[in-house]
Amino acid sequence: MKFETRAIHLGNHITDNTGSVVQPITLSTTFEHGNEANLLYTRAGNPNRLALEELIASLEQGVDAAAFSSGNAAGTAVFQALEPGSHIIAPDDMYHGLHNSMTILFKGIHEVSFVDMSNLEEVKAAIRSNTRLIWVETPSNPLLKITDIRKVAEIAHEQKAILACDNTFATPVFQNPLLLGADIVMHSSTKYFGGHSDILGGALVTKEKNDFWTKIRTIQRVGGAVPSPTDCYWLGRSIKSLAYRMKGHAEHAMVLADYFLSHPKVERVYYPGLKNHPGHEIASSQMSGFGGVVSIQVKGGAAAADKLISELHLFANATSLGGIESLIERRAAVEGPETLTPQNLIRVSVGLEHTEDLLTDLDQAFAKI
């Protein structure tokens, strides 16, 4: 079955006898011994979480998925599953929450090198005898840098290291890292999977059920950072429309990227769908669409960027991305003093409002800076 069909039908196991068309939410935290579904206790397994995991595994073309209570919990589980003393190679512009996980929680436990993942020579040069994990995030946040997943997979596997890919920005609608050589895919379901800025969640998907995956499952069950049955239900519901939302986000992002490109008050535009983007060719070879996030640098520095944001009505000034409503944010202000992000950089999560309304709003705000 095609992606759109699987997104709607997979995992939808009707667990009552009322003739329901959608699977009900099973709130019970415990289950009677000897039940047919072999359920024990909801931290170890719940019908709604199992349904969500079956769905996400299929959409990412993996053999199994594990749902977590946030994207950060999912990513952290991967770092935790490594033997202590492992060396990790991660992108220098890694999502800051997972950068924090690595540098705060695993300080003194693992070694980490942050490199420019779009430069393969830098990745190769960072390899050490104890390198066990290479982490990629493509497109990256917020510079939309593109990493060649196939090439980095070769480097990782030569070293017998695991390649994990944060696929939050692309989603499985546009990119399937497991088919490009990655071993593990990570998602913040809070973003496009949820799609309506109202659910926190995360997921890992594996290409193989191996020892590493068994460890991830143990961390999920014993560590206990699992989503509630209700959150799993709403996530599954949102994913049913993921393909159509992503097509809309990408189409709208391209319209805004073109608009920014020709705007005299914009210094630079970052969108992998643009031919002048340094990663455009690689993006075209591994993605079937370029996603819904566009970043720009505004002329006039941080002050002009802040003024533009404050004059917009349809774009909420807020962290996060992937919702149907457009969001905008000056990233350096959020990432703190050590960030490499340019001070005048604005990230736009392009929503599904009509593009004419979005452009009208941008026109009036640009006129005021």
Ligand SMILES: *Cc1c(COP(=O)(O)O)cnc(C)c1O
């Ligand atoms: C938001 C995000 C995360 C973290 O996810 P949470 O659900 O907020 O914990 C990880 N990676 C990327 C690329 C993200 O955008």
